[in-house]
Amino acid sequence: MTRILHLSDLHFGFHRAALVEPLLRRINTAQADLVVVTGDLTHRARPAQYRQAADFLRRIGPDWIAVPGNHDLPLFNLPGRIFRPYAGYRAAICRELAPMRRIGAVQVLGVNSADPLAIQRGRLPRRMVDGLLARLAQAPVNIVALHHPLQHRPEVDKALARGAEQALARLEGVGAQIVLSGHLHVWAAGAFLDPVAGRGILQIQAGTALCARPGDLRNEFCLLDIQGAELTIERHVAPMDEPGFRPPEYLHFSRASGAWHPLGHSPDQETEPIPTDPGATETAFRTA
Ligand SMILES: [Fe+2]
Numbered sequence: 001m002t003r004i005l006h007l008s009d010l011h012f013g014f015h016r017a018a019l020v021e022p023l024l025r026r027i028n029t030a031q032a033d034l035v036v037v038t039g040d041l042t043h044r045a046r047p048a049q050y051r052q053a054a055d056f057l058r059r060i061g062p063d064w065i066a067v068p069g070n071h072d073l074p075l076f077n078l079p080g081r082i083f084r085p086y087a088g089y090r091a092a093i094c095r096e097l098a099p100m101r102r103i104g105a106v107q108v109l110g111v112n113s114a115d116p117l118a119i120q121r122g123r124l125p126r127r128m129v130d131g132l133l134a135r136l137a138q139a140p141v142n143i144v145a146l147h148h149p150l151q152h153r154p155e156v157d158k159a160l161a162r163g164a165e166q167a168l169a170r171l172e173g174v175g176a177q178i179v180l181s182g183h184l185h186v187w188a189a190g191a192f193l194d195p196v197a198g199r200g201i202l203q204i205q206a207g208t209a210l211c212a213r214p215g216d217l218r219n220e221f222c223l224l225d226i227q228g229a230e231l232t233i234e235r236h237v238a239p240m241d242e243p244g245f246r247p248p249e250y251l252h253f254s255r256a257s258g259a260w261h262p263l264g265h266s267p268d269q270e271t272e273p274i275p276t277d278p279g280a281t282e283t284a285f286r287t288a
């Protein structure tokens with residue numbers, strides 16, 4: 001079994017400070033093989049915020065990789081944004097903007113979907129996807145990790161990343177199995193699976209792990225347990241009005257038939273599952 005911990009949208013600088021230690025405790029006791037951070041590590045890419053993010057990452061026990069989000073590029077320093085957009089990220093987080101790791105049968109490929117020429121919107125140029133596809137076929141299970149989702153539900157009022165639809169079709173065509181993303185601050189897993197036919201790719205859209213802006217309804221992260229064609233997602237949620245994380249809830253998916261299908265929640269679930277679509281306000285979508 002391979003155990004991946006998916007974190008996203010930490011937004012250091014506008015983060016829920018009281019949740020940092022509980023989050024680190026959960027991360028460091030989860031026995032994950034790899035932690036994957038899908039962008040927006042800082043709120044405004046300021047040096048002090050990068051220091052906070054780097055301190056946090058230094059305290060993570062397992063190996064980790066990260067990709068940049070739109071908030072990791074300087075917003076107000078225009079020359080910096082245009083000429084050295086990733087200087088702060090590279091100095092504090094990682095020099096590599098599209099890292100990859102192989103753990104047993106599972107390969108995780110990072111993609112840098114941030115665009116220095118756009119404030120929020122991402123981009124997935126064809127050449128970037130060409131490079132991704134060239135690396136992709138080398139493992140039985142391929143997971144792609146990027147900040148901007150490849151598909152949006154109708155209630156999302158953000159523009160989809162440029163090239164997202166083409167990238168999704170190409171990834172599906174070559175057999176990528178899972179896409180991890182962030183940016184929307186609203187959790188969703190399996191939202192784009194056809195109820196009958198399933199789908200070749202399972203998209204897991206993370207909520208925010210630490211951001212404390214008014215539109216954020218909760219903080220959360222998840223763990224993916226991958227074993228053959230089976231996937232269990234362990235979702236850890238810390239509602240804003242509660243002091244820490246609740247006991248996790250479990251969702252099960254299978255691609256034994258060749259396409260992903262949801263198998264539902266664990267039958268022994270002790271509490272009512274937190275909804276996949278929490279009915280987030282418009283604000284929650286606008287503020288990511
Ligand atoms: Fe974002």
Ligand SMILES: [Fe+2]
Nearest residue numbers: 009040183288
């Ligand atoms: Fe964000």
